[in-house]
Amino acid sequence: MKINAKKLSLTVFLPSLVLGLAACGGNNESGGEAKADENYPTKPISVIQGFDPGGGSDQLAQLTQPYLNEILDTTFTNEYVPGAAGAIAWTRLAQKTENDGYTLSITNSPMLMTNYIINEEFTYNLDDFDPIANVVTDPGIIVVASDSELETYEDFVKYLEENPGGLNVANSGVGGDDFFTQLKWMRETGLDMELIPYSGDGPSWQAVAGGEVEASFNNLGVVYSQVQAGNLKALAVFSEERMELLPDVPTVKELGHDVISGSARGYSAPKGLSEEVKQKLYDAFEQLKEDPEFVEGLEKVALPMDVKIGDEYAQFLKEDEELSREIWEDVKDEYEE
Template identity: 50%
Template sequence: MLKKITKSALLLTVAASFALPLAAQAQKYSAGDEVTVLQGFAAGGGSDALAQLVQPYLSKELGVNFINRYQPGATGAIAWTLLSKQTAADGKTISITNTPMLMTNYIMNPTMQYAIEDLDPLANVVTDPGVIVVSKDSPYKTAKDLLDAARANPGRITVGNSGVGGDDFFSVIMIEKASGLRFQQVPFAGDGPSWAAAMSNKIDASFNNLGITFPQIEAGNLRVLAVFAESRVPELPDVPTMKELGVNVVAGSSRGYSAPKGIPEAAKKEFIAAMDRVISNPDFKRDAAARAFMIDYKSGADYAKFLKDQEVVFKAIWAEIKGQQSAAK
């Protein structure tokens, strides 16, 4: 026999069912919290460099301790699948998200199990222009030397990248398309292993990023041949852009932070407010400039829109070149 449910009992039941989600939505960070930061690439690359720059400042602003967890593989896809599909949306685990690989992973491989829609973008911090670097004792003294060698030896000049589908991978393709040249791409599990291979002459050159390689350039261990920016960068005034060399390519990688979809709104706002303060900090600006990191700050909805716009751009690029890539395999 069914019992009669009073209006009051029904309201209490509904209220109880919403109690946990509402409490979760109100959750903020507490002093001493440990926040895990998933990195989809090996230590020593762009994600790691961003973490070492940002997180000491962000830790003070939020009052939390950041723990970097390296999950290299599949050009970041292992970490981002873990973030979006197997991680609680409580703000206690976030990830560094890198373009274009965040979206090129599933653009190039539809079997990937995550997409931008599975994430809550928090803030982009830098956009790091691409560069070509070689060892200090490389026979290639200029970008023209390297391009001439590629022209004379189609498909034989070895160039490292941070992984298939990454910004360096696409930079090579874009340069090949713009110049008619052909290189032999060598993928690595991140930017660090790529520049290290170039420095030890295991490959002819590394297509990499300025902020990541700048310490080795300053130390004289790497020689930078060209930068993939609109104009020369202040830190390397004598280094030409690819456009100056007659190759109309501007490319690089943007890096920021994202959380699993559904992070408590209070925690999201708190994180972004703390990042706002970091970006405005003169000491942070000084440290970023010393590492040749170009600040390109976008937070919340602006960062989400940027990622969707990038998705559109790289879908178009891949649609144009995927047939050529399949034929080359």
């Protein structure tokens, strides 16, 4: 009977507890925290990551945060909340965390936006965030097998002109950055090809190397070492200018098709940070960008630095969102049927 008594007390206790807490939560929104913001940060900053430890987001965190710790004189701690291509973490950031600057998240674009563009189940959107800074952008790249008959980007285009839809081209999954790069490219060039989704960048290039498909739209940082070793051939890259890592590979833009695309990673906070906190974070990334050791660290693992701070980052995300939405509206019937 002991049990029953316990259960009873719990049923009484719990609702009152929840109510009490809800009240507390409501009060925290506003209030004289201006002073606290001047001294920001006074406690560790938690970074919610939407992917597993050891993945791309974590990589960025491990490369970046030791420097940020020093610059801001605090500790960045990581919390991994993987699931639904990052959406579980970003939903939490948007809806459940305080906008006091002590909780940030690593935001991947275009994933951040394409998640909710494609699935209406996701309830967050770009307006829920204060983008702080983008750190790296891994540009898209077209690769083929080393023994492929397609020697250049022109060959690739010509083949598709003569055989519409005649090439199987891999991407890292429906809704991923490479998938959208393909859609953008197809729209720009008016060419058609067969899109073959794989579960990630790795399987996508491996399918090319193993001869299962003819080409892959991938990311430079991912395939760089394979291109260096001669396992893959790079045809063109989707960056604004040629990349230092592969200076001989032309950009798609210089070859006459205006498509810039890639996978970018940076930091964002929930909407409504105070100006002081925002500025402190902006300054930190400004300083980070100039640190030669940090720059070298990124180069070592073939991650192209692309620091965009504050409004510039926000603008970049907004534009990418609009373009992605437009493209998805065009093709969604094929996928939702």
